Amino acid sequence: MGEGNPVLLITGDYIEKGTTSYILEETEVLKPYNFTWLDDIDFHKIDPANYQPNQVYKPALAETVWQSGRHNTLLQAIANDEMRAFFISIERTSMVAPYDGGMDFILKDIQTRDSYKLKYKAWLSKRQDGF
Template sequence: MTKEEFKTFWTLTYPDTIPISYLFKKDYSERWFRIHSLPDSKRYAESENEWKILLERQNQIITDIFGENEKILLVTGEYNWDENATFNADEEAVFKPYDFILLDNIDLFDFKSEDYNKGDFYKPAFAETIWNSNQHDRLLKEIANDNLRAFFISINKSIIVAPYDGGIDFVFKNIQTKDFYKKQYENWLSERVDGL
Protein backbone atom coordinates (compact mmCIF):
# COMPACT_ATOMS: atom_id res chain seq x y z
CA MET A 1 0.00 0.00 0.00
CA THR A 2 1.29 3.42 -0.90
CA LYS A 3 0.96 6.61 1.10
CA GLU A 4 -1.70 7.82 -1.35
CA GLU A 5 -3.65 4.55 -1.07
CA PHE A 6 -3.63 4.79 2.71
CA LYS A 7 -4.86 8.37 2.56
CA THR A 8 -7.73 7.37 0.23
CA PHE A 9 -8.65 4.38 2.42
CA TRP A 10 -8.64 6.49 5.59
CA THR A 11 -10.66 9.32 4.06
CA LEU A 12 -13.32 6.94 2.73
CA THR A 13 -13.51 4.66 5.78
CA TYR A 14 -12.89 7.01 8.73
CA PRO A 15 -13.79 10.51 7.45
CA ASP A 16 -14.73 11.83 10.91
CA THR A 17 -11.37 11.43 12.58
CA ILE A 18 -7.59 11.37 12.13
CA PRO A 19 -5.28 8.40 12.85
CA ILE A 20 -4.81 9.09 16.57
CA SER A 21 -6.39 6.32 18.63
CA TYR A 22 -7.66 8.29 21.65
CA LEU A 23 -10.08 10.10 19.32
CA PHE A 24 -11.90 6.98 18.11
CA LYS A 25 -14.17 6.47 21.11
CA LYS A 26 -15.66 9.94 20.65
CA ASP A 27 -15.63 10.15 16.85
CA TYR A 28 -17.12 6.67 16.32
CA SER A 29 -18.89 6.07 19.62
CA GLU A 30 -21.77 4.12 18.04
CA ARG A 31 -19.33 1.54 16.59
CA TRP A 32 -16.83 1.57 19.48
CA PHE A 33 -16.34 -0.56 22.56
CA ARG A 34 -13.52 -1.34 24.97
CA ILE A 35 -12.30 -4.41 26.81
CA HIS A 36 -9.98 -4.43 29.80
CA SER A 37 -6.88 -6.60 29.62
CA LEU A 38 -6.83 -7.70 33.25
CA PRO A 39 -9.47 -8.88 35.73
CA ASP A 40 -11.14 -6.25 37.91
CA SER A 41 -10.10 -3.59 35.38
CA LYS A 42 -6.54 -3.56 36.72
CA ARG A 43 -4.54 -1.22 34.52
CA TYR A 44 -0.96 -2.57 34.58
CA ALA A 45 0.47 -6.08 34.80
CA GLU A 46 2.79 -6.51 37.79
CA SER A 47 3.67 -10.21 37.63
CA GLU A 48 4.41 -12.91 35.07
CA ASN A 49 0.96 -14.37 35.67
CA GLU A 50 -0.71 -11.03 34.97
CA TRP A 51 1.34 -10.61 31.78
CA LYS A 52 0.21 -14.07 30.73
CA ILE A 53 -3.44 -13.14 31.29
CA LEU A 54 -3.04 -9.81 29.48
CA LEU A 55 -1.41 -11.31 26.40
CA GLU A 56 -3.82 -14.25 26.32
CA ARG A 57 -6.82 -11.92 26.43
CA GLN A 58 -5.46 -9.54 23.84
CA ASN A 59 -4.36 -12.27 21.43
CA GLN A 60 -7.63 -14.16 21.86
CA ILE A 61 -9.94 -11.27 21.05
CA ILE A 62 -7.79 -9.80 18.26
CA THR A 63 -7.40 -13.21 16.60
CA ASP A 64 -11.14 -13.84 16.98
CA ILE A 65 -11.87 -10.54 15.24
CA PHE A 66 -9.12 -10.48 12.61
CA GLY A 67 -8.47 -14.19 12.11
CA GLU A 68 -5.05 -15.74 11.59
CA ASN A 69 -2.88 -14.66 8.65
CA GLU A 70 -4.96 -11.51 8.17
CA LYS A 71 -3.25 -8.69 6.27
CA ILE A 72 -3.36 -5.64 8.49
CA LEU A 73 -1.88 -2.20 8.85
CA LEU A 74 0.05 -1.06 11.89
CA VAL A 75 -0.35 2.68 12.43
CA THR A 76 1.70 4.79 14.79
CA GLY A 77 3.17 8.27 14.96
CA GLU A 78 4.53 10.90 17.25
CA TYR A 79 3.66 14.36 18.43
CA ASN A 80 6.14 17.00 17.42
CA TRP A 81 6.22 20.72 17.79
CA ASP A 82 8.51 21.17 14.79
CA GLU A 83 6.86 20.81 11.39
CA ASN A 84 10.17 19.88 9.75
CA ALA A 85 11.12 17.08 12.16
CA THR A 86 10.69 13.55 10.81
CA PHE A 87 9.20 10.45 12.37
CA ASN A 88 11.95 7.97 13.19
CA ALA A 89 10.60 4.48 13.90
CA ASP A 90 14.16 3.20 14.41
CA GLU A 91 14.27 5.02 17.75
CA GLU A 92 11.95 2.30 19.11
CA ALA A 93 13.57 -1.14 18.92
CA VAL A 94 10.12 -2.77 18.97
CA PHE A 95 9.38 -1.17 15.58
CA LYS A 96 12.44 -2.75 13.86
CA PRO A 97 10.45 -5.65 12.28
CA TYR A 98 8.10 -3.22 10.53
CA ASP A 99 8.73 -1.26 7.35
CA PHE A 100 7.04 2.08 7.95
CA ILE A 101 5.83 4.52 5.33
CA LEU A 102 5.56 8.13 6.45
CA LEU A 103 2.27 9.96 6.01
CA ASP A 104 1.69 13.69 5.72
CA ASN A 105 2.02 15.71 8.92
CA ILE A 106 -1.27 16.54 10.61
CA ASP A 107 -1.63 20.12 11.76
CA LEU A 108 -3.33 19.57 15.12
CA PHE A 109 -4.26 23.21 15.55
CA ASP A 110 -6.15 23.11 12.24
CA PHE A 111 -7.83 19.87 13.35
CA LYS A 112 -8.88 21.00 16.83
CA SER A 113 -7.83 24.52 17.71
CA GLU A 114 -9.43 24.37 21.17
CA ASP A 115 -7.08 21.54 22.23
CA TYR A 116 -3.83 22.45 20.47
CA ASN A 117 -1.57 25.40 19.80
CA LYS A 118 -0.29 26.72 16.49
CA GLY A 119 2.74 24.71 15.51
CA ASP A 120 1.53 21.44 17.09
CA PHE A 121 1.92 18.59 14.60
CA TYR A 122 1.38 14.84 14.57
CA LYS A 123 3.59 12.73 12.35
CA PRO A 124 1.83 9.44 11.46
CA ALA A 125 3.29 6.40 9.75
CA PHE A 126 2.00 2.97 8.79
CA ALA A 127 3.37 -0.46 7.95
CA GLU A 128 1.80 -3.46 6.28
CA THR A 129 2.04 -6.66 8.28
CA ILE A 130 0.18 -9.89 9.08
CA TRP A 131 -1.80 -10.70 12.20
CA ASN A 132 -0.97 -14.04 13.77
CA SER A 133 -1.56 -14.86 17.41
CA ASN A 134 1.42 -13.93 19.62
CA GLN A 135 3.40 -12.53 16.68
CA HIS A 136 3.09 -8.97 17.98
CA ASP A 137 3.45 -9.67 21.72
CA ARG A 138 6.50 -7.46 22.16
CA LEU A 139 4.61 -4.52 20.67
CA LEU A 140 1.51 -5.27 22.75
CA LYS A 141 3.62 -5.28 25.93
CA GLU A 142 5.20 -1.92 25.09
CA ILE A 143 1.75 -0.43 24.51
CA ALA A 144 0.42 -2.01 27.72
CA ASN A 145 3.30 -0.40 29.63
CA ASP A 146 2.38 2.99 28.09
CA ASN A 147 5.76 3.22 26.35
CA LEU A 148 4.28 3.91 22.91
CA ARG A 149 1.03 4.19 20.96
CA ALA A 150 0.03 2.15 17.91
CA PHE A 151 -3.06 0.50 16.49
CA PHE A 152 -4.01 -2.11 13.91
CA ILE A 153 -6.47 -1.94 11.02
CA SER A 154 -7.99 -4.75 8.99
CA ILE A 155 -8.70 -3.20 5.62
CA ASN A 156 -10.78 -6.21 4.50
CA LYS A 157 -13.03 -6.04 7.56
CA SER A 158 -12.85 -2.27 8.26
CA ILE A 159 -11.98 -2.84 11.91
CA ILE A 160 -9.65 -0.78 14.07
CA VAL A 161 -7.98 -2.50 17.03
CA ALA A 162 -6.31 0.05 19.29
CA PRO A 163 -4.55 -1.36 22.37
CA TYR A 164 -3.73 1.04 25.19
CA ASP A 165 -2.38 0.80 28.73
CA GLY A 166 -5.32 -1.00 30.29
CA GLY A 167 -7.15 -2.68 27.44
CA ILE A 168 -8.15 -2.44 23.79
CA ASP A 169 -10.49 -0.09 21.95
CA PHE A 170 -12.32 -1.42 18.88
CA VAL A 171 -14.08 0.41 16.07
CA PHE A 172 -16.17 -1.88 13.90
CA LYS A 173 -17.63 -1.52 10.43
CA ASN A 174 -21.16 -1.36 11.78
CA ILE A 175 -23.17 -1.46 15.00
CA GLN A 176 -24.32 -5.05 14.46
CA THR A 177 -20.74 -6.37 14.38
CA LYS A 178 -19.85 -4.28 17.43
CA ASP A 179 -22.85 -5.63 19.36
CA PHE A 180 -21.94 -9.22 18.44
CA TYR A 181 -18.39 -8.97 19.79
CA LYS A 182 -19.41 -6.87 22.76
CA LYS A 183 -21.77 -9.67 23.80
CA GLN A 184 -19.08 -12.32 23.19
CA TYR A 185 -16.65 -10.53 25.51
CA GLU A 186 -19.04 -9.00 28.01
CA ASN A 187 -17.03 -10.42 30.94
CA TRP A 188 -14.07 -8.25 29.92
CA LEU A 189 -16.02 -4.98 29.67
CA SER A 190 -15.79 -2.09 32.08
CA GLU A 191 -18.50 -1.80 34.70
CA ARG A 192 -18.67 1.95 34.06
CA VAL A 193 -21.74 3.28 32.30
CA ASP A 194 -19.61 5.04 29.67
CA GLY A 195 -17.71 1.83 28.90
CA LEU A 196 -14.31 3.33 29.75
Protein backbone atom coordinates in the same frame (compact mmCIF):
# COMPACT_ATOMS: atom_id res chain seq x y z
CA MET B 1 -8.37 -9.21 13.04
CA GLY B 2 -8.45 -12.77 11.75
CA GLU B 3 -5.42 -15.08 11.81
CA GLY B 4 -3.23 -14.50 8.74
CA ASN B 5 -5.20 -11.46 7.56
CA PRO B 6 -3.36 -8.37 6.34
CA VAL B 7 -3.57 -5.37 8.68
CA LEU B 8 -2.26 -1.83 8.74
CA LEU B 9 -0.33 -0.74 11.80
CA ILE B 10 -0.70 3.00 12.40
CA THR B 11 1.44 5.11 14.71
CA GLY B 12 3.23 8.44 14.59
CA ASP B 13 5.59 10.91 16.16
CA TYR B 14 5.30 14.50 17.43
CA ILE B 15 8.13 16.45 15.84
CA GLU B 16 9.33 19.91 14.91
CA LYS B 17 8.47 20.81 11.31
CA GLY B 18 11.39 19.96 9.02
CA THR B 19 12.76 17.12 11.18
CA THR B 20 14.17 14.33 9.02
CA SER B 21 14.88 11.64 11.63
CA TYR B 22 12.18 10.27 13.88
CA ILE B 23 12.23 8.85 17.38
CA LEU B 24 10.08 5.96 16.18
CA GLU B 25 12.86 4.85 13.83
CA GLU B 26 15.03 4.29 16.91
CA THR B 27 12.31 2.52 18.90
CA GLU B 28 13.33 -1.13 19.29
CA VAL B 29 9.78 -2.50 19.43
CA LEU B 30 9.01 -0.99 15.99
CA LYS B 31 12.11 -2.23 14.17
CA PRO B 32 10.37 -5.38 12.81
CA TYR B 33 7.95 -3.17 10.88
CA ASN B 34 8.62 -1.34 7.61
CA PHE B 35 6.92 2.04 8.04
CA THR B 36 5.87 4.50 5.39
CA TRP B 37 5.88 8.06 6.70
CA LEU B 38 2.88 10.16 5.69
CA ASP B 39 2.53 13.94 5.36
CA ASP B 40 2.79 16.05 8.51
CA ILE B 41 -0.34 17.16 10.34
CA ASP B 42 0.21 20.75 11.50
CA PHE B 43 -1.58 20.92 14.85
CA HIS B 44 -0.79 24.61 15.28
CA LYS B 45 -2.91 25.39 12.22
CA ILE B 46 -5.74 23.25 13.62
CA ASP B 47 -5.56 24.39 17.26
CA PRO B 48 -3.13 27.31 17.78
CA ALA B 49 -4.17 27.78 21.41
CA ASN B 50 -2.79 24.37 22.39
CA TYR B 51 0.08 23.79 19.95
CA GLN B 52 3.23 25.75 19.18
CA PRO B 53 4.19 26.89 15.67
CA ASN B 54 6.09 24.17 13.80
CA GLN B 55 4.76 21.44 16.12
CA VAL B 56 3.49 18.69 13.84
CA TYR B 57 2.44 15.07 14.03
CA LYS B 58 4.15 12.71 11.59
CA PRO B 59 1.89 9.68 11.01
CA ALA B 60 3.32 6.39 9.84
CA LEU B 61 1.83 3.11 8.65
CA ALA B 62 3.14 -0.37 8.10
CA GLU B 63 1.53 -3.26 6.28
CA THR B 64 1.74 -6.47 8.30
CA VAL B 65 -0.17 -9.68 8.97
CA TRP B 66 -2.19 -10.53 12.05
CA GLN B 67 -0.79 -13.68 13.62
CA SER B 68 -1.33 -14.85 17.16
CA GLY B 69 1.64 -13.72 19.25
CA ARG B 70 3.37 -11.83 16.43
CA HIS B 71 2.67 -8.38 17.86
CA ASN B 72 2.95 -9.21 21.58
CA THR B 73 6.05 -7.07 22.15
CA LEU B 74 4.34 -4.06 20.60
CA LEU B 75 1.09 -4.71 22.49
CA GLN B 76 3.05 -4.97 25.76
CA ALA B 77 4.74 -1.62 25.06
CA ILE B 78 1.33 -0.06 24.42
CA ALA B 79 -0.09 -1.62 27.61
CA ASN B 80 2.86 -0.12 29.52
CA ASP B 81 2.08 3.31 28.00
CA GLU B 82 5.46 3.35 26.26
CA MET B 83 3.94 3.89 22.83
CA ARG B 84 0.70 4.37 20.93
CA ALA B 85 -0.46 2.52 17.84
CA PHE B 86 -3.53 0.86 16.41
CA PHE B 87 -4.42 -1.79 13.84
CA ILE B 88 -6.85 -1.57 10.91
CA SER B 89 -8.20 -4.56 9.03
CA ILE B 90 -9.58 -3.60 5.63
CA GLU B 91 -10.79 -7.17 5.11
CA ARG B 92 -12.72 -7.22 8.40
CA THR B 93 -13.69 -3.55 8.22
CA SER B 94 -12.52 -3.03 11.77
CA MET B 95 -10.02 -1.18 13.91
CA VAL B 96 -8.41 -2.23 17.19
CA ALA B 97 -6.90 0.50 19.33
CA PRO B 98 -5.12 -0.87 22.41
CA TYR B 99 -4.04 1.49 25.19
CA ASP B 100 -2.63 1.29 28.70
CA GLY B 101 -6.01 0.57 30.30
CA GLY B 102 -7.71 -1.64 27.73
CA MET B 103 -8.66 -1.74 24.10
CA ASP B 104 -11.24 -0.10 21.86
CA PHE B 105 -12.82 -1.87 18.90
CA ILE B 106 -14.40 -0.05 15.99
CA LEU B 107 -16.44 -2.60 14.11
CA LYS B 108 -18.27 -2.58 10.80
CA ASP B 109 -21.85 -2.80 12.08
CA ILE B 110 -24.15 -3.21 15.07
CA GLN B 111 -24.48 -6.97 14.57
CA THR B 112 -20.70 -7.44 14.76
CA ARG B 113 -20.53 -5.17 17.78
CA ASP B 114 -23.25 -7.14 19.57
CA SER B 115 -21.60 -10.48 18.81
CA TYR B 116 -18.28 -9.19 20.22
CA LYS B 117 -20.07 -7.88 23.32
CA LEU B 118 -21.40 -11.38 23.94
CA LYS B 119 -18.14 -13.14 23.12
CA TYR B 120 -16.04 -10.88 25.37
CA LYS B 121 -18.64 -10.17 28.06
CA ALA B 122 -16.21 -11.11 30.85
CA TRP B 123 -13.77 -8.46 29.61
CA LEU B 124 -16.27 -5.58 29.63
CA SER B 125 -16.57 -2.98 32.35
CA LYS B 126 -19.12 -3.76 35.05
CA ARG B 127 -20.20 -0.11 35.12
CA GLN B 128 -23.71 0.73 33.93
CA ASP B 129 -22.40 3.03 31.17
CA GLY B 130 -19.91 0.39 30.00
CA PHE B 131 -16.85 2.60 30.52
